[in-house]
Amino acid sequence: MDNWLKKQALLSGDKLAVTDGTNNLTFAELNQRATQIAGQLNSLGLLQNERIALLTNNTLAGYLTAMAILTAGHTIVWLNRRLSTAELNYQLTDSQVDFCLFEPGLETTGLLVKTVSLTDLFAAPVTQNTLQAEFKETEPASIMYTSGTTGRPKGVVQTFGNHLNSALASALNMGVSPADEWLCTVPIFHISGFSIMMRGLIYGMTVRLVEHFDAREIHKILVEEPITMISVVPYMLKKLLRLKDDTKAAYNQRFQGMLLGGGPIDRSTLELCEQLKIPVVQSYGMTETCSQIIALSFADAANHIGSSGKPLFLTQLRIASKTSEIQVKTPALTPGYLGQPAKYTAKITPDGWFKTGDVGHLDEDGFLYVDGRSDDMIISGGENIFPDEIESVYADCDQLEEMAVIGIDDELWEQKPIAFIVSKSNELSAQALLDYGRARLAHYKVPRTFYVLDHLPYNASGKLQRYKLHELLASKTPVQQLK
Amino acid sequence: MDNWLKKQALLSGDKLAVTDGTNNLTFAELNQRATQIAGQLNSLGLLQNERIALLTNNTLAGYLTAMAILTAGHTIVWLNRRLSTAELNYQLTDSQVDFCLFEPGLETTGLLVKTVSLTDLFAAPVTQNTLQAEFKETEPASIMYTSGTTGRPKGVVQTFGNHLNSALASALNMGVSPADEWLCTVPIFHISGFSIMMRGLIYGMTVRLVEHFDAREIHKILVEEPITMISVVPYMLKKLLRLKDDTKAAYNQRFQGMLLGGGPIDRSTLELCEQLKIPVVQSYGMTETCSQIIALSFADAANHIGSSGKPLFLTQLRIASKTSEIQVKTPALTPGYLGQPAKYTAKITPDGWFKTGDVGHLDEDGFLYVDGRSDDMIISGGENIFPDEIESVYADCDQLEEMAVIGIDDELWEQKPIAFIVSKSNELSAQALLDYGRARLAHYKVPRTFYVLDHLPYNASGKLQRYKLHELLASKTPVQQLK
Numbered sequence: 006m007d008n009w010l011k012k013q014a015l016l017s018g019d020k021l022a023v024t025d026g027t028n029n030l031t032f033a034e035l036n037q038r039a040t041q042i043a044g045q046l047n048s049l050g051l052l053q054n055e056r057i058a059l060l061t062n063n064t065l066a067g068y069l070t071a072m073a074i075l076t077a078g079h080t081i082v083w084l085n086r087r088l089s090t091a092e093l094n095y096q097l098t099d100s101q102v103d104f105c106l107f108e109p110g111l112e113t114t115g116l117l118v119k120t121v122s123l124t125d126l127f128a129a130p131v132t133q134n135t136l137q138a139e140f141k142e143t144e145p146a147s148i149m150y151t152s153g154t155t156g157r158p159k160g161v162v163q164t165f166g167n168h169l170n171s172a173l174a175s176a177l178n179m180g181v182s183p184a185d186e187w188l189c190t191v192p193i194f195h196i197s198g199f200s201i202m203m204r205g206l207i208y209g210m211t212v213r214l215v216e217h218f219d220a221r222e223i224h225k226i227l228v229e230e231p232i233t234m235i236s237v238v239p240y241m242l243k244k245l246l247r248l249k250d251d252t253k254a255a256y257n258q259r260f261q262g263m264l265l266g267g268g269p270i271d272r273s274t275l276e277l278c279e280q281l282k283i284p285v286v287q288s289y290g291m292t293e294t295c296s297q298i299i300a301l302s303f304a305d306a307a308n309h310i311g312s313s314g315k316p317l318f319l320t321q322l323r324i325a326s327k328t329s330e331i332q333v334k335t336p337a338l339t340p341g342y343l344g345q346p347a348k349y350t351a352k353i354t355p356d357g358w359f360k361t362g363d364v365g366h367l368d369e370d371g372f373l374y375v376d377g378r379s380d381d382m383i384i385s386g387g388e389n390i391f392p393d394e395i396e397s398v399y400a401d402c403d404q405l406e407e408m409a410v411i412g413i414d415d416e417l418w419e420q421k422p423i424a425f426i427v428s429k430s431n432e433l434s435a436q437a438l439l440d441y442g443r444a445r446l447a448h449y450k451v452p453r454t455f456y457v458l459d460h461l462p463y464n465a466s467g468k469l470q471r472y473k474l475h476e477l478l479a480s481k482t483p484v485q486q487l488k
Numbered sequence: 489m490d491n492w493l494k495k496q497a498l499l500s501g502d503k504l505a506v507t508d509g510t511n512n513l514t515f516a517e518l519n520q521r522a523t524q525i526a527g528q529l530n531s532l533g534l535l536q537n538e539r540i541a542l543l544t545n546n547t548l549a550g551y552l553t554a555m556a557i558l559t560a561g562h563t564i565v566w567l568n569r570r571l572s573t574a575e576l577n578y579q580l581t582d583s584q585v586d587f588c589l590f591e592p593g594l595e596t597t598g599l600l601v602k603t604v605s606l607t608d609l610f611a612a613p614v615t616q617n618t619l620q621a622e623f624k625e626t627e628p629a630s631i632m633y634t635s636g637t638t639g640r641p642k643g644v645v646q647t648f649g650n651h652l653n654s655a656l657a658s659a660l661n662m663g664v665s666p667a668d669e670w671l672c673t674v675p676i677f678h679i680s681g682f683s684i685m686m687r688g689l690i691y692g693m694t695v696r697l698v699e700h701f702d703a704r705e706i707h708k709i710l711v712e713e714p715i716t717m718i719s720v721v722p723y724m725l726k727k728l729l730r731l732k733d734d735t736k737a738a739y740n741q742r743f744q745g746m747l748l749g750g751g752p753i754d755r756s757t758l759e760l761c762e763q764l765k766i767p768v769v770q771s772y773g774m775t776e777t778c779s780q781i782i783a784l785s786f787a788d789a790a791n792h793i794g795s796s797g798k799p800l801f802l803t804q805l806r807i808a809s810k811t812s813e814i815q816v817k818t819p820a821l822t823p824g825y826l827g828q829p830a831k832y833t834a835k836i837t838p839d840g841w842f843k844t845g846d847v848g849h850l851d852e853d854g855f856l857y858v859d860g861r862s863d864d865m866i867i868s869g870g871e872n873i874f875p876d877e878i879e880s881v882y883a884d885c886d887q888l889e890e891m892a893v894i895g896i897d898d899e900l901w902e903q904k905p906i907a908f909i910v911s912k913s914n915e916l917s918a919q920a921l922l923d924y925g926r927a928r929l930a931h932y933k934v935p936r937t938f939y940v941l942d943h944l945p946y947n948a949s950g951k952l953q954r955y956k957l958h959e960l961l962a963s964k965t966p967v968q969q970l971k
Contacts, residue, residue, distance in 0.1 A: 006802065006804070007799075007804050012801060015798060015854045016798055016801065139804075173656045173659075173660075176656075176659055176660065176664060177656075177659065177664065177690065177691060177692075180663070180664055180665040180666055181659060181660065181663055181664055182663040182665065183663060207660065207801065208660060209660075209801075315498060315499055316490075318492075318495060318499065318690065318692075319489065321489070321490050321622075371498045
């Protein structure tokens with residue numbers, strides 16, 4: 006394939022490639038600037054096929070630098086700006102990078118590799134550009150560390166072919182038109198954000214960058230700018246819905262809908278979407294599959310509450326017969342974890358399917374329901390229990406801030422569910438929570454024990470770290486039990 | 489990949505897959521019917537991985553049968569209904585098929601293989617269905633014989649991967665939306681028509697089949713039905729424009745445009761398109777590349793009259809430095825000619841580019857202009873002359889029905905152009921044609937000799953067979969020379 010950036014400079018040179026609302030770059034300008042920065046990377050000694058770590062917010066400078074890394078034939082190692090120094094150093098060491106580029110303001114002391122600010126990079130001399138004439142399907146474009154709710158993070162290799170197939174499958178599912186403009190407020194160092202950049206490059210589509218999610222600002226952009234799509238996670242969706250409901254302001258005429266990742270939505274949220282005429286495509290995917298591989302159209306949503314949808318055109322899906330694990334085949338699947346072939350092999354079945362680690366089921370129309378992580382599944386008296394289900398029922402309990410459920414060994418039932426809670430009320434009792442659960446759940450699913458915490462343990466990506474709750478119980482640290 | 493038909497039955501089961509204006513089939517129904525026919529093919533003894541010849545018009549019966557052949561894991565050998573018995577027998581023998589399925593009315597006597605009418609096929613018992621669970625990128629879906637203006641036709645193998653990549657590249661170029669409906673009046677036994685069927689299957693899009701091109705009927709359909717796209721060749725475009733101009737009837741609201749194959753359009757036609765607000769995407773491609781690989785957007789057309797456009801996202805293009813031959817790389821490229829590996833190898837350069845056999849040039853903005861077939865190129869006094877250019881200039885000459893130009897050896901100039909004409913007038917003189925040419929062309933391009941024929945030699949696909957004109961001159965047959 007031709008180098009995608011040069012290709013879009015040829016095909017869509019005059020078209021807006023990226024904007025942060027103030028500064029605009031056409032594809033021709035983006036190509037010209039990225040080419041220059043590629044030459045500046047050269048002058049730092051980064052000659053060919055290097056891995057380069059990048060620590061940035063959703064800024065134009067970061068966007069340009071990512072494009073320069075790709076067009077120069079290097080691989081981006083995306084770093085999460087919320088990580089601690091120790092976590093960053095683990096990823097920098099694991100990916101064997103020599104350089105970490107950082108956006109001014111995100112400087113971190115104590116990193117084990119040479120750091121260069123984007124300001125310094127952009128001021129460097131431009132030496133000869135050794136641009137990639139071609140992008141090869143099998144070559145790595147990016148490496149992204151999975152957030153790892155258990156164990157150490159793994160570097161997921163994402164090839165140009167993975168990104169291409171992901172973008173094409175998304176186009177077949179949601180449609181694509183030359184007038185599309187995608188708002189990117191999810192982080193570009195996550196696949197949710199980076200996949201928007203790649204779609205921009207592959208479709209010749211405008212990307213509207215926003216640095217931080219501020220609901221009022223996003224709402225205003227959706228009203229005033231020609232945005233057609235936005236990617237959101239559930240909390241963003243809910244905030245935007247609330248604002249839309251309050252203000253009654255219409256989004257711009259071109260607006261087509263929202264792509265939702267991070268779990269299905271509940272009936273009341275869906276009803277609000279319908280009432281406010283905001284089509285939401287729910288989706289399921291992961292870093293290993295270069296974003297969504299399963300999607301639920303808005304038309305199907307009402308009759309399949311809780312479903313993640315159907316496999317996209319290029320994705321094959323099956324539910325393993327004994328374990329009920331969700332397994333997929335897709336050309337968007339990573340070819341491996343950096344330097345950890347055994348961990349990758351362990352995720353592939355003998356007949357070539359990728360084991361997602363999620364457990365799920367299909368309804369009779371072929372819609373997928375994700376029940377939970379297989380690692381989190383609790384088997385109690387022969388019944389499968391998923392913490393997600395219990396937590397989502399308790400999410401509507403007014404006196405609770407939040408809840409996390411894990412399974413512990415039990416003599417009688419083999420395992421049983423127990424809960425960690427963050428309470429909103431001093432008067433909350435274990436009996437009240439038991440009663441609440443028994444009114445809404447099968448009795449074997451209701452936690453018998455509730456531990457009180459100030460906050461639940463989350464990792465930098467906002468994923469709950471259940472293994473820390475297991476560690477907490479196993480440790481000598483006293484934990485307050487709700488009475 | 490999943491079997492595409494089963495996949496669309498899952499993803500778009502209730503959606504209209506194909507209609508001939510009277511009979512409609514949803515994707516679920518298409519899948520059900522094709523599955524049944526696959527079982528009927530079984531009962532004829534066609535078990536697995538067979539090549540099956542199909543002789544059909546653009547009818548629902550032919551469409552269903554083609555889908556059944558694919559879903560059962562066989563390969564379609566598409567036959568052109570305009571071929572003579574001898575030509576059909578050549579292709580049937582060359583492709584080693586055992587069966588030729590034919591639509592009632594297209595029966596041909598004297599075929600060397602077993603023939604089965606679709607009526608008989610549809611009445612056959614249904615034996616066990618051995619459907620393909622998966623379509624593999626590298627497996628042949630179809631074989632199409634190139635019309636071969638010189639030599640014997642070659643069977644072009646088109647894999648599922650070729651069709652997929654062609655459809656995806658087209659989607660990126662023209663956009664794709666769930667509401668699309670493509671009108672197919674170009675023959676499904678040509679890649680122009682079959683590629684519409686495949687897009688239908690890949691996009692989950694409705695295909696509107698029309699058996700014969702009748703301008704009034706097509707015009708009426710474009711006005712009354714929710715057609716978004718139609719593929720046309722130049723004569724169809726011109727007839728439709730004339731009707732639109734005469735009637736002033738508006739096409740349906742969803743109408744988006746026409747995809748034009750078969751050569752660029754002239755300025756006056758383009759101006760009429762603009763005036764009538766009919767966007768036309770011009771394109772360049774061939775059977776070997778599974779339809780278009782180069783396209784000219786409507787927005788660019790006015791400033792690049794005569795251009796075929798720019799290479800689609802998945803296509804790479806170069807002009808060979810010495811020969812000016814157009815060479816391409818594309819994932820839609822055939823893996824070979826059936827049983828003729830040497831002919832295929834001869835078309836691939838040592839560094840892996842496909843030699844189209846066309847000569848062309850790029851303008852400074854990267855737009856491609858196809859100058860003509862390299863086989864047809866005439867070198868006269870060191871200048872390159874393309875018959876196409878001369879013929880298109882004479883196409884506007886009122887007294888001529890048509891003209892074909894070839895080069896013959898010349899002592900002084902090495903080669904010189906001469907013309908075969910079909911005249912509209914008894915009073916036409918060689919001097920008048922010389923004068924006409926000299927007023928419009930460089931003198932070295934003007935044919936000095938004009939031979940009169942009743943009609944020019946065309947093959948079944950409507951392509952001029954210049955080699956027959958060379959043969960005619962070389963033979964002892966007297967040819968009348970215009971005075």
